[in-house]
Amino acid sequence: MDASAPSLETPAGNDAGRSLTIRNLRKEYSPGKPVLKDVSVTIAGRGMTAIIGPSGTGKSTLIRCINRLIDPTSGEIIFRGQDLAKLRGKELRRARRRIGMVFQEYNLVERLTVIENLLCGRLGYVPVWRAWLRKFPAADVDRAFHLLDAVGLGDFANQRADQLSGGQRQRVGIARALMQEPDLILADEPTSSLDPKTSVEIMELIAQRAGERDIPAVVNIHNVELGRRFADRIIGMSKGEIVFDGPPNTLQDSDLLAIYGGQGWLE
Ligand SMILES: Nc1ncnc2c1ncn2[C@@H]1O[C@H](COP(=O)(O)OP(=O)(O)O)[C@@H](O)[C@H]1O
Ligand SMILES: [Mg+2]
Structure with a gap:
């Protein structure tokens, strides 16, 4: 174009x-x-x-x-x-x-921490060599921590993704999608x-966060x-x-x- x-x-x-x-x-x-x-x-x-x-x-x-x-x-x-x-x-x-995408199987990088998974969601914005060196702009790091709080995972930033439950993984998936500042x-x-209870919480979270962004x-x-x-x-x-x-x-x-x-x- x-x-x-x-x-x-x-x-x-x-x-x-x-x-x-x-x-x-x-x-x-x-x-x-x-x-x-x-x-x-x-x-x-x-x-x-x-x-x-x-x-x-x-x-x-x-x-x-x-x-x-x-x-x-x-x-x-x-x-x-x-x-x-x-x-x-x-x-x-x-x-x-x-466009923020949330997947059935979460599509997280299992061996990375929760916060790294969020920051890698920003790869579109960070030069590849910087992502490899795990050097992210301070504003992105702040934003990632804020989003983790918003999805109820404030205490899990440094846990590896493979240590999380399914519901927690999907919360990371949602936070990662939001990290892109999607429209x-x-x-x-x-x-x-x-499970059924977690499913309700995840749907609620998607509805809430989309509503908050007004998208x-x-x-x-x-x-x-x-x-x-x-x-x-x-x-x-x-x-x-x-x-x-x-x-x-x-x-x-x-x-x-x-x-x-x-x-x-x-x-
Ligand atoms: N990559 C693909 N190559 C060929 N056929 C596909 C592919 N993906 C999906 N299909 C076929 O397209 C149809 C619709 O699939 P899909 O969009 O996954 O449906 P749904 O998500 O409603 O279950 C199915 O018949 C499926 O087998
Ligand atoms: Mg399908």
């Missing part, structure tokens, strides 16, 4: 400039077999959206297209004045830095590896009740298409039947 491309910066409070608009997004891993079938949706500039749907329906593919872990086959992903689907190289790296949080089944969060979640409890909007997917879209209190059993096609969604 050239230098005359629209700026990433938009005035605070301008919801239209902060929303995510997906148009006709298509993904085929093998030609002629779309996993996402021309999905179109606009996510508002604040609030949590939960994407529910059976396994294999394209939820992860959708999230990975948005942050460009995979390349869409066609379609547009408009965010902060740019089409993420078309970005390459430096422009793509710059845009991706503003958008994407979470792919962030609670699937956690949208899009969360893939197989647990319908968790989605209902914490999201402002539910998107139901089936076979690569959106078959339900509305506030949680409008989601009926008949909608769940359409989404899950008679599969045991209550189990």
Whole structure:
């Protein structure tokens, strides 16, 4: 993209400039077999959206297209004045830095400490040789400690990641995502590896922190009740298409039947 491309910066409070608009997004891993079938949706500039749907329906593919872990086959992903689907190289790296990603399996560097995991989340901002020497700017270190407090891990900064429980690891994952000062949080089944109580705490934390930053969060979640409890909007997917879209209190059993096609969604 050239230098005359629209700026990433938009005035605070301008919801239209902060929303995510997906148009006709298509993904085929093998030609002629779309996993996402021309999905179109606009996510508002604040609030949590939960994407529910059976396994294999394209939820992860959708999230990975948005942050460009995979390349869409066609379609547009408009965010902060740019089409993420078309970005390459430096422009793509710059845009991706503003998207905080939370993973099911946490994706921490196990042999590094908690604080190092956060600071490595800033690798986009720190020259590689500096990260290797573990020399981080003081402002980043301060910010990392502040974020650890914010996710309830203030006392764990110097613990190695491999000594933490699943819930603690996911808190680190959330803090690492926030370290990027994201304009958008994407979470792919962030609670699937956690027990029910911890799952509630993690969803609450994502909703709280996204709310505090006043940015949208899009969360893939197989647990319908968790989605209902914490999201402002539910998107139901089936076979690569959106078959339900509305506030949680409008989601009926008949909608769940359409989404899950008679599969045991209550189990
Ligand atoms: N890297 C890949 N290569 C080929 N097929 C894939 C790949 N990733 C996912 N798929 C297929 O795409 C479909 C949707 O997968 P996915 O997006 O992971 O669904 P969900 O997250 O809803 O379970 C599935 O049929 C899956 O097997
Ligand atoms: Mg998935």
